[in-house]
Amino acid sequence: MCTLELKNLRKAYGNIEVIKGIDLTINDREFVVFVGPSGCGKSTLLRMIAGLEEITGGDLLIDGVRVNDVPPDKRGLAMVFQSYALYPHMTVADNMAFALRLAGVPKAERDARVQVAAKTLQLDALLDRKPANLSGGQRQRVAIGRAIVRQPKAFLFDEPLSNLDAALRVQTRIEIAKLHNDLQSTMIYVTHDQIEAMTLADRIVVFNAGHIEQVGTPLELYHNPANLFVAGFIGSPKMNLIGAEVESSNGQSSTLRLEGGSPFTVPTALGQGEKVTVGIRPEHIAVTDQGTISGRVEVIEHLGNETIAYASIGGAEPLTVKLPSASTVQLGETLHFAPRGHAALFNQAGQAIALPRG
């Protein structure tokens, strides 16, 4: 059982506020991912939850108890560091048993718990090794094992996969997902990698400059980004965000003029002359003769499973379009594009304008 409540949580270094009042509830057994660009405060917030950073203001509650001033080890949380932070002079088994040894757990029980964790993580054969004799992936598993052995109320992961190579990162990501299923415990995971966030999270919290931009399930964020920041952050390749001005509006739909000159219709009433931003995901664009947006293909990327085309539509940014791998688009060709349903609209303040689903 572990529920975490963050109430108006703040952190300042001198006069510089880096965490600007975070309100968030993390439910029992939930896998929550903090995501955001570097320097957005996500790691600092995690360290505040862990007890490694002092809390400047607000309340942190674990299972309803305020723990602002409780030392890290008394909060019942375990942390997995990006650098693994294993004790280099101890064997794998000693690394994993360290917290239990400090807590005065009898040796027999210590060994038993280490064995169980080692089995789960396939570390049984490595228990007598020192960290220096392990590969990066094995070290990360030991770091996770060290956390499991403590049977914490919640796990905190601070960019745990950043030091691994691409193949290992995918594999370990799957292992962490499995682990969450098996252990059924609360996990908070910090990353700047939106793929990790999308694949692992029950809920994603998007951070920017010390505050929360949006909280939601991966698909909520993908389909209904609350603002321009989230729209641009979630999804790969990035959502096309095109500036536009309202030419006319008839109470039910409006006609926009996109940057670069193409006309575009949206199913909502807007004020004439209003400046908005249209968001269309590259995978939601069709190439069709009826398309109102015309563009000249400037770059084509063949990724094997799909083809990405970048077309100039007259504005500053090219339009990114995801096409099937068999697409025969040619460089320099002029094409007509139309959105497939899911266009998003943002007002001048960058906030999403609700559109009827179509």
Place this chain on the structure above:
Amino acid sequence: MRASPLQKLIIAILGWGAALLMFFPVAWMVLTSFKTEINAIHSPPLLIFHPTLANYGHVIHLGDYIGALTNSVVISVGATILGLIIGIPAAYAMAFFPNRWTKDLMLWMLSTKMMPAVGVLMPIYLLCQRSGLLDTQTGLILVMMLSNLPIIVWMLYTFFKEIPGDIIEASRMDGAGPLAQLRVVLLPLAGPGIASTALLSIILSWNEAFWSINLTATNAAPLTAFIATFSAPEGLFWAKLSAASTLAVAPILIFGWATQRQLVRGLTFGAVK
């Protein structure tokens, strides 16, 4: 970049040249210690002569070599242990819990080494006198420890800084208090660094002459003071002085030789990482 044979040769010559230059006075001292007093002041200097052990006999017979040796060992080891006991927690706090005064504090500590020792001779002498520490091992241990403490703290600070902060934080998450962090994580990881700091402190204390000569007479005089007694008012006896000096530096030279691997490793720690 690979050095060409010519570059290697030049580097080798320079290296050997520097080493010989530093070794020469020591070699000359050892050589002189086996000469008679007449031969010792012979000009031009003699390279071939009848060696004699008379100087050593005289020095050991006349002075209290064993007593001075004992004092040197007690004082240098004592000052080092005391210095580590104070220096380790200080460096630990500075390395892992710095605040905005830490940098200034460290510079201030170092600045005490920039002042000539003679500048504080009077106050230190009077303090020792009033507290009855003149010519005692305790007094010299305290003074040596204080004079080496800045270097001890600086060296330890550098070694502690090499330890990733994550490891310390991981141990905090695991429930290690400050003492457990020191004992179980910090000391084992900084072991080589602490050892070379200790070695350097022993060597510095061993060779320290100013305070030894000024604060001791007979009871607590270490080897440096012992050497000084041979430049007596009756005149300089080069051969006997050389014999006394050889006897004084021999133990620390052997000690340094035996621990050189550790010393070099500690002093270049971090530089090669």
